[in-house]
Amino acid sequence: xxxxxxxxxxxxxxxxxxxxxxxxxxxxxxxxxxxxxxxxxxxxxxxxxxxxxxxxxxxxxxxxxxxxxxxxxxxxxxxxxxxxxxxxxxxxxxxxxxxxxxxxxxxxxxxxxxxxxxxxxxxxxxxxxxxxxxxxxxxxxxxxxxxxxxxxxxxxxxxxxxxxxxxxxxxxxxxxxxxxxxxxxxxxxxxxxxxxxxxxxxxxxxxxxxxxxxxxxxxxxxxxxxxxxxxxxxxxxxxxxxxxxxxxxxxxxxxxxxxxxxxxxxxxxxxxxxxxxxxxxxxxxxxxxxxxxxxxxxxxxxxxxxx
Amino acid sequence: xxxxxxxxxxxxxxxxxxxxxxxxxxxxxxxxxxxxxxxxxxxxxxxxxxxxxxxxxxxxxxxxxxxxxxxxxxxxxxxxxxxxxxxxxxxxxxxxxxxxxxxxxxxxxxxxxxxxxxxxxxxxxxxxxxxxxxxxxxxxxxxxxxxxxxxxxxxxxxxxxxxxxxxxxxxxxxxxxxxxxxxxxxxxxxxxxxxxxxxxxxxxxxxxxxxxxxxxxxxxxxxxxxxxxxxxxxxxxxxxxxxxxxxxxxxxxxxxxxxxxxxxxxxxxxxxxxxxxxxxxxxx
Numbered sequence: 402x403x404x405x406x407x408x409x410x411x412x413x414x415x416x417x418x419x420x421x422x423x424x425x426x427x428x429x430x431x432x433x434x435x436x437x438x439x440x441x442x443x444x445x446x447x448x449x450x451x452x453x454x455x456x457x458x459x460x461x462x463x464x465x466x467x468x469x470x471x472x473x474x475x476x477x478x479x480x481x482x483x484x485x486x487x488x489x490x491x492x493x494x495x496x497x498x499x500x501x502x503x504x505x506x507x508x509x510x511x512x513x514x515x516x517x518x519x520x521x522x523x524x525x526x527x528x529x530x531x532x533x534x535x536x537x538x539x540x541x542x543x544x545x546x547x548x549x550x551x552x553x554x555x556x557x558x559x560x561x562x563x564x565x566x567x568x569x570x571x572x573x574x575x576x577x578x579x580x581x582x583x584x585x586x587x588x589x590x591x592x593x594x595x596x597x598x599x600x601x602x603x604x605x606x607x608x609x610x611x612x613x614x615x616x617x618x619x620x621x622x623x624x625x626x627x628x629x630x631x632x633x634x635x636x637x638x639x640x641x642x643x644x645x646x647x648x649x650x651x652x653x654x655x656x657x658x659x660x661x662x663x664x665x666x667x668x669x670x671x672x673x674x675x676x677x678x679x680x681x682x683x684x685x686x687x688x689x690x691x692x693x694x695x696x697x698x699x700x701x702x703x704x705x706x707x708x
Numbered sequence: 709x710x711x712x713x714x715x716x717x718x719x720x721x722x723x724x725x726x727x728x729x730x731x732x733x734x735x736x737x738x739x740x741x742x743x744x745x746x747x748x749x750x751x752x753x754x755x756x757x758x759x760x761x762x763x764x765x766x767x768x769x770x771x772x773x774x775x776x777x778x779x780x781x782x783x784x785x786x787x788x789x790x791x792x793x794x795x796x797x798x799x800x801x802x803x804x805x806x807x808x809x810x811x812x813x814x815x816x817x818x819x820x821x822x823x824x825x826x827x828x829x830x831x832x833x834x835x836x837x838x839x840x841x842x843x844x845x846x847x848x849x850x851x852x853x854x855x856x857x858x859x860x861x862x863x864x865x866x867x868x869x870x871x872x873x874x875x876x877x878x879x880x881x882x883x884x885x886x887x888x889x890x891x892x893x894x895x896x897x898x899x900x901x902x903x904x905x906x907x908x909x910x911x912x913x914x915x916x917x918x919x920x921x922x923x924x925x926x927x928x929x930x931x932x933x934x935x936x937x938x939x940x941x942x943x944x945x946x947x948x949x950x951x952x953x954x955x956x957x958x959x960x961x962x963x964x965x966x967x968x969x970x971x972x973x974x975x976x977x978x979x980x981x982x983x984x985x986x987x988x989x990x991x992x
Contacts, residue, residue: 412789416831427847493874542972544923546943547964550950554961558954565953644836652931653950663839664931675846679839687834 406695413687424676425468429461431672434479470502472680478673488677492659498568499658501505505574506581510639513582514589515632521590522628523620533590540587545646548656555563566655577654581646585639591690592635597626603627630700637693640686726976731913737789744780745769748787748940751778773958775948787940788963792970795852795925795935798915799859804861807867808910812898814868815875825868837924837946839894845933850989855934859924870913874906916934916978917972926967942967 452458456467466558477488521530547557553576557565563575600606601624609619647660659678666675736743755778756769762809766773771782814825848854878884879902887897928934928941937944942963949959 412827414829416834420835421830424843427843430847455724538975539972542919542975543968544927544930544971546927547946547967550953550960550964554953554957558957624940630760641836645838648838648842649927649931663842666931667931667933670845670846675842679843682839683835686836 402698405698407690409694412692416687417680417684421469421472421680422465425681428468428672428676431670437568445558468550475679477680480674481671482669485704488673491507491674492662492677492681495657495659495662499647502574502577502651502656502658503647504582505578506585506643507639509578510582510589513591514560514586515593515629518587518590518593519597519620519625519628522594522601525598530594533594537587537591540584543583545580545584546649546653548583549650550578552576552580553653565655568655568657577650577656580650580653581642584642588638589632593628596631597624600624600628621695630697632691633697633700640689644682644686664666722984723976726973726980729969729973730977733789733973736786737793737861740786740790744786745771746780746783748779748783749938751775751780753778756953757956759956760962769933772962773956775945775959776952776956781958782946784940784945785942785963785966788942788945788966791852791935791939791941792922792925795855795859796918796921798856799863799925800917802856802912803860803863804867804914807864808871808903808906810864811868811871811873812875812902812906815872815900816879816894816902822872827851829865829868832862835862837862838927841928841933845928846885850933850936852935852939855925855928858928859921861923866917867910869912870909871906874909875902878902912982914980914986915974915981918974919978922967922971922974 456464459467475489477492479485479487480491517529517533517536521527521533524530553565556563556576565574567573570609606619606624609623614623644660647658648663649660650656651658651661659682663675663678666672666678719906726842734861743917743951751774755774756776757766757778757965758770758774760773760781761768761771762938763773770780770782775779775784810825824837825989837858840861841855844854844858883899887901892900925934926941926946929941930947932947935941937948945963946960949956949963952959
């Protein structure tokens with residue numbers, strides 16, 4: 402187990418390292434960073450000065466070393482627009498909105514997904530079961546941005562129940578959170594259903610029934626616990642949905658989070674901000690996945706990764 | 709890839725409808741200039757925001773209405789199939805070729821080659837697509853080429869995984885060993901003896917990916933980091949219509965319905981092919 406964790410840790414660090422190289426090289430491709438820092442009154446001497454100060458006259462590997470050292474100290478450069486604030490500060494400012502939305506969607510996803518999946522497994526072949534499967538198929542075929550717009554049209558434009566977009570109280574969370582959790586609900590429903598069906602066929606469930614335990618004890622105490630294990634693996638996928646969702650859903654609903662900031666930086670060509678977001682999110686994502694994998698190995702002792 | 713008659717009888721109505729929609733999509737893309745009633749890029753400001761024909765104020769010459777610049781929505785929709793189809797064909801062809809080749813090499817040679825290629829696959833799978841797309845868009849600007857590169861960079865890994873697995877199954881079979889004994893070169897063995905036998909699951913994977921590519925392409929275009937805004941494209945149309953959702957619903961709902969219907973059809977057909985030709989691959 403320890404060896405497995407160590408191996409995965411090394412792999413995670415290597416991936417982040419390679420991603421930082423990609424980001425660094427792409428940054429150099431956007432043009433001379435010195436030009437970006439000059440104002441219209443700067444002279445050629447200023448350019449040489451800036452080039453020297455940033456180490457741009459040194460060979461690329463050395464420049465990368467400066468870049469990564471700065472990054473590890475929390476210095477990701479400054480915004481090229483407006484008041485030129487540090488990139489990290491701007492990104493962290495937008496983080497709470499994204500996290501709040503993701504947390505609400507995760508709760509919705511888990512609650513509804515598990516409830517739907519388990520009931521459809523127990524009541525197999527019922528109308529609810531069929532409905533859950535059709536729902537899963539649609540969850541797979543509709544792009545997130547489209548779902549968001551359709552929900553917005555129905556509940557905000559036609560019915561006037563909810564605000565179309567923006568950031569604020571509880572009402573503002575409903576549509577973006579449903580959009581973000583849609584796919585999660587579909588996937589967890591499917592996973593929970595299959596694994597519940599598998600578990601219900603096991604010998605120990607039959608034994609529990611033979612012992613005369615009530616149906617609710619059999620399901621809630623014996624079956625549910627074991628059927629939850631595969632759902633943990635899904636959490637890895639959830640982080641992808643969260644990142645993609647953050648970018649797309651925040652754009653659709655004008656939500657002031659990191660995702661919308663990322664799209665705005667592309668429009669403004671504000672590379673330092675985007676590079677911060679990409680490095681930040683990739684690191685978060687890779688470590689979250691690492692955590693899920695280790696948790697999975699820990700929860701289910703049947704899985705032994707170290708050979 | 710032969711479907712037996714007995715199997716043909718089992719095809720259900722939804723699959724037939726899906727197949728017809730898929731075919732209709734391809735035919736529309738090929739003959740777009742002949743079908744489209746108007747120029748997709750030319751609008752007239754006197755005919756701005758005309759609603760679809762069944763609504764009050766509709767104009768029979770613009771069946772699905774017009775947009776904010778007075779361009780015909782139906783014609784833009786028809787031309788949009790071209791963009792989508794081109795992205796699908798190119799992205800799947802490029803990623804399929806590169807991925808299958810690398811996967812086959814990885815499985816065939818094993819050892820360090822295998823380790824390096826498979827580590828690359830793991831790495832690609834751990835990078836969120838959307839971030840890569842944003843990086844490419846900010847550096848090179850949104851373009852058709854860009855979107856093909858981004859999608860191919862991500863999708864090749866799936867072909868590589870599958871091609872490697874299939875090659876591992878086949879490479880120890882007698883006829884491959886015999887070919888080696890007969891003195892065939894590695895390249896010849898891979899091209900003549902392995903490739904034809906791993907091709908069918910790869911082709912199925914390609915059909916299953918059409919839906920994925922359409923979703924990716926339209927999402928990136930919607931964000932403004934995919935197809936440049938002047939080109940008629942479904943994702944772009946939804947993005948433009950988003951601001952007028954209160955006053956002109958058809959601007960984003962019509963292209964949106966087109967995306968949903970096309971993706972759903974290709975997914976259904978893909979699932980069907982998987983079930984009947986290679987049940988092992990069945991998607992969960």
